[in-house]
Amino acid sequence: MSKGEELLTRYEKEVEAIWRDMTPKSRALGERAEEFTPGGALRSHSTGTYLAYCDRVDGSHMYDVDGNRYIDLIVGMTSIIGHNHPKVAAAVQKQVPKGLVTFMPDEGWDVLAEMMCSRVPSVEKVWPAFGGSQAFMWAILAARAHTGRQKILKIWGGYHGTYDDAFAMPPKASPGLPENTLDNILMTNWNDPEGTEKIIRENKDDLAAVITEGVQTGGTIPPSDGYLTFLREQTEKYGIVLIFDEIVNFWLDHGGTGALYDVKPDLCVYGKGIGGGLPMGLVGGHNDIMKLFSQKEAFRIAAIAAHQGDPVTVAASTACLDIMTADAIARINSNGELLADGIRGVLRDVGITGQVIGYGNHQSVHLTTADEVTNPVAYLMNANKPGLREAMALFRRSLINKGVITLEALMALRVSTPLTESEIETTLAAMRESFMEIHPILKEVAPDLVA
Numbered sequence: 021m022s023k024g025e026e027l028l029t030r031y032e033k034e035v036e037a038i039w040r041d042m043t044p045k046s047r048a049l050g051e052r053a054e055e056f057t058p059g060g061a062l063r064s065h066s067t068g069t070y071l072a073y074c075d076r077v078d079g080s081h082m083y084d085v086d087g088n089r090y091i092d093l094i095v096g097m098t099s100i101i102g103h104n105h106p107k108v109a110a111a112v113q114k115q116v117p118k119g120l121v122t123f124m125p126d127e128g129w130d131v132l133a134e135m136m137c138s139r140v141p142s143v144e145k146v147w148p149a150f151g152g153s154q155a156f157m158w159a160i161l162a163a164r165a166h167t168g169r170q171k172i173l174k175i176w177g178g179y180h181g182t183y184d185d186a187f188a189m190p191p192k193a194s195p196g197l198p199e200n201t202l203d204n205i206l207m208t209n210w211n212d213p214e215g216t217e218k219i220i221r222e223n224k225d226d227l228a229a230v231i232t233e234g235v236q237t238g239g240t241i242p243p244s245d246g247y248l249t250f251l252r253e254q255t256e257k258y259g260i261v262l263i264f265d266e267i268v269n270f271w272l273d274h275g276g277t278g279a280l281y282d283v284k285p286d287l288c289v290y291g292k293g294i295g296g297g298l299p300m301g302l303v304g305g306h307n308d309i310m311k312l313f314s315q316k317e318a319f320r321i322a323a324i325a326a327h328q329g330d331p332v333t334v335a336a337s338t339a340c341l342d343i344m345t346a347d348a349i350a351r352i353n354s355n356g357e358l359l360a361d362g363i364r365g366v367l368r369d370v371g372i373t374g375q376v377i378g379y380g381n382h383q384s385v386h387l388t389t390a391d392e393v394t395n396p397v398a399y400l401m402n403a404n405k406p407g408l409r410e411a412m413a414l415f416r417r418s419l420i421n422k423g424v425i426t427l428e429a430l431m432a433l434r435v436s437t438p439l440t441e442s443e444i445e446t447t448l449a450a451m452r453e454s455f456m457e458i459h460p461i462l463k464e465v466a467p468d469l470v471a
């Protein structure tokens with residue numbers, strides 16, 4: 021066993037011992053879940069060798085069933101208004117006595133629809149779904165119906181939910197997906213205009229849509245100068261539908277990332293935090309495509325579902341949009357930069373090379389060089405190097421042991437509206453300790469990253 025492996029093994033034991041001590045009830049619940057649920061506990065982001073079970077969430081905190089309190093930098097992927105916002109709770113409580121699902125048009129949807137259309141410069145009409153994946157399924161359906169073409173161009177490192185074509189990535193369809201799904205999927209690299217231009221040009225007659233995010237969520241890598249404008253110009257030139265995935269990054273700007281980077285996509289897809297904590301999805305865009313959703317059109321897509329636009333979710337979503345004013349977004353963006361600067365300072369102090377990148381309230385920490393971090397493929401190869409990957413996973417588990425919960429892998433950090441400056445300080449103090457703990461390990465497994 022190398023010295024690095026030895027240190028990793030010892031540190032793993034220490035982190036695990038603390039975790040087991042903190043969370044006996046979660047452990048028991050996890051064991052029980054094995055009996056009835058495939059794979060046991062739900063959720064794919066680990067919190068340790070087994071998952072913490074949540075008792076309740078509130079504001080910027082998560083409380084587990086063992087009585088531990090965590091600063092929550094995931095916020096329900098990503099309820100950026102924090103948990104249980106009183107205005108959302110009040111809107112839901114007002115609607116509940118009036119009914120949960122009516123299968124009628126409900127009063128209230130008009131307010132939400134108008135808010136979205138006046139908020140997002142490229143959106144003229146919106147249509148409700150009940151989650152990001154379903155909204156994506158319909159956006160892709162609309163793009164294909166509009167263009168009469170089949171192929172979709174996606175960007176490596178992006179994730180757009182679990183609908184077949186949104187999920188499928190070459191070289192192999194994932195289990196259960198027909199192999200021929202891949203016939204319609206093309207991939208390109210983020211921030212690579214030359215490579216992307218070539219693929220678009222060569223497939224211009226077959227491409228229905230190009231799907232992108234404004235800031236790539238996998239690693240929170242911002243677009244290089246002009247990349248999104250370039251995508252807009254190319255898609256416009258060949259009549260391809262440009263779809264922006266705003267599911268995670270809508271909250272970076274009052275009008276979403278399209279407004280932030282001054283690009284008008286044809287369609288935008290919303291989900292997650294847009295529901296204020298309830299499962300909402302939306303497709304929005306130009307009327308010439310959105311009319312395909314109209315029940316009055318003979319040529320229309322099948323974008324209907326029993327629960328879409330239910331009045332409780334619509335009420336929660338409307339309250340959420342009300343809360344997320346331009347000022348509220350400016351404040352969390354500035355807090356996000358405060359956190360990012362703080363982490364850069366911690367890394368400098370402890371002598372570890374790392375990059376903190378992202379935009380405003382959405383940041384990630386990458387233990388890598390500045391060059392590599394702008395290239396998701398190179399970055400992922402580095403981050404997955406044996407030793408470094410394990411050290412980062414243990415870093416994150418050690419943070420959780422100290423009461424700070426983040427997403428794994430790329431350590432996406434979301435700064436929500438209730439997160440205070442003092443909680444940012446607490447987070448930085450925990451990070452300092454955990455980075456110091458992994459420093460001797462990094463010296464062995466990634467010596468180029470430590471001073």
Ligand SMILES: Cc1ncc(COP(=O)(O)O)c(C=O)c1O
Pocket residue numbers: 097151152153154179180181182233237265267268291292
């Ligand atoms: C960027 C992005 N797009 C789409 C989705 C899919 O949304 P949902 O999980 O609501 O289906 C996700 C979910 O993780 C996401 O992060």
